[in-house]
Amino acid sequence: SQQGEEDPQALSIQEGENATMNCSYKTSINNLQWYRQNSGRGLVHLILIRSNEREKHSGRLRVTLDTSKKSSSLLITASRAADTASYFCATDEGGRGGSEKLVFGKGTKLTVNP
Amino acid sequence: GAGVSQSPSNKVTEKGKDVELRCDPISGHTALYWYRQSLGQGLEFLIYFQGNSAPDKSGLPSDRFSAERTGGSVSTLTIQRTQQEDSAVYLCASSLGGWTGELFFGEGSRLTVL
Numbered sequence: 001s002q003q004g005e006e007d008p009q010a011l012s013i014q015e016g017e018n019a020t021m022n023c024s025y026k027t028s029i030n031n032l033q034w035y036r037q038n039s040g041r042g043l044v045h046l047i048l049i050r051s052n053e054r055e056k057h058s059g060r061l062r063v064t065l066d067t068s069k070k071s072s073s074l075l076i077t078a079s080r081a082a083d084t085a086s087y088f089c090a091t092d093e094g095g096r097g098g099s100e101k102l103v104f105g106k107g108t109k110l111t112v113n114p
Numbered sequence: 115g116a117g118v119s120q121s122p123s124n125k126v127t128e129k130g131k132d133v134e135l136r137c138d139p140i141s142g143h144t145a146l147y148w149y150r151q152s153l154g155q156g157l158e159f160l161i162y163f164q165g166n167s168a169p170d171k172s173g174l175p176s177d178r179f180s181a182e183r184t185g186g187s188v189s190t191l192t193i194q195r196t197q198q199e200d201s202a203v204y205l206c207a208s209s210l211g212g213w214t215g216e217l218f219f220g221e222g223s224r225l226t227v228l
Contacts, residue, residue, distance in 0.1 A: 033216060042118075042205060042219035043157075088156065090217075101147065101170055102217060106156035 006089055006108040014113050019076040021108040023089030024069075030092050032065055033102065034074050037086045046074075046087075081114045116140075118220035120206050126226045127196055135191045135223045139208030146189050147217060148181060149205045157205065163189060164211065196227045 007022045023032070031050045035043040049056045049065045049072065056063045062075040076083055086109045090102040119138040127133050139146050148160040159173040163183045174180070178197075183189040193200055203224045207217035 035217075042221045043207075043217070044219070045216035048216060101159050101162045101173075103159060104149070104157035 006087070006105045008108060009106070010109045010111070012111040012113065013079055015079060015081055017079055017112075019079050019083070019110055019112070021074045021087050021110070023072045023074070023105060025072075025089075025091045026070065027091075029067075032063075032072050033090045034061075034063060034072075035088045035090060035104075037088065037107070039085070043088065076110075079110075079112045081112050083110060083112050085110060118206055118208050118218050120204075120220035120223050122223055123221065124224045124226075126228065128228050129198060130195055132192065132194045133196055133225060135193075135204050135206075135225070137189045137191070137206030137208075137220060139187065139189070139206070140218055141187075142210070143208035143218070144186065144211040145209045146183060147207045147209075148189070148191050149207065151203045151205055151222070153202075160191070160204075193225075196225075198227050201225055201227045 005024050011019055013019055029051055031048055033048045034046045036046050037043045047058050047061055047063050049063050051067055054065060060077045065072045072089060086107040088104050088107040090104045092102055118140055121136045125133055144165055146163040149157040150160055151157050161168055161174055161181050162170040165186045166183050178194045181191045203222040205219055205222045207219045209215045209217050
C-alpha cells in the first residue's frame with residue numbers, strides 16, 4: 001500500500017538555492033521519516049519527526065509536519081551539488097495498533113546544478 | 115558488522131530459475147525488513163521480521179516469494195520460478211526494533227530476470 005506521496009516528482013535547482021519537497025499521507029501516523037537515496041545505492045535516514053512535533057531541524061534540513069493536513073515538507077537550504085539524490089518520506093501505520101513497517105512514497109528526484 | 119550487508123549485489127538469471135538473496139543485518143538489530151524497488155519507483159514493502167518470526171508478510175507478491183530468518187540474524191529471500199516482472203532491486207534494512215526507530219539499509223541486490 002502507498003502511504004506517503006511526494007511532490008514534486010522531480011525538482012531541478014541551482015546550487016545555493018533552497019529545495020522544498022512535500023509529502024502527503026492518508027492514515028494517522030506515529031512518526032514520519034525522510035530518507036535520501038543516491039543513484040543505485042541504499043537509503044540513508046535523514047530525520048524523524050513524531051506526530052506531536054511540528055518542526056524539526058538538522059543542519060541544513062528543516063522538516064515540518066501538519067497532522068491536520070496529513071502532510072510534511074522537507075526543506076534543504078543552501079543546496080549543494082552533492083545534495084543531488086532522490087528523497088523519500090516514510091510513515092508508519094500508527095492507526096492500526098502500531099504496525100511495525102514503514103511505508104515509503106515514490107520519492108522526489110532532486111537535481112542541484114553547479 | 116558495521117552495516118547491513120546484502121549478497122549478491124547483482125544477479126542475472128533466466129526465467130523459471132530460483133534465486134536466493136541474502137541479508138546480514140547490523141549486529142543486535144532485532145527487526146529486519148525486505149523491500150523491492152523497481153526502476154525509478156518507490157519502495158514496495160515485502161516482509162518484516164521481529165526476531166525469527168514474521169508478523170507481517172502482507173507485501174509478498176505471490177506464493178513464489180518466501181523469506182526466512184534464522185538465529186535472529188541472517189535472512190534469506192527466495193524467489194522461485196522467477197519471472198521477468200521480478201526484476202528489481204531488493205533492499206534489506208534492519209533496526210533496533212519497533213517502528214519508532216530509523217531503518218538502516220543495505221546497498222541492495224539487483225536482480226535481472228532474462
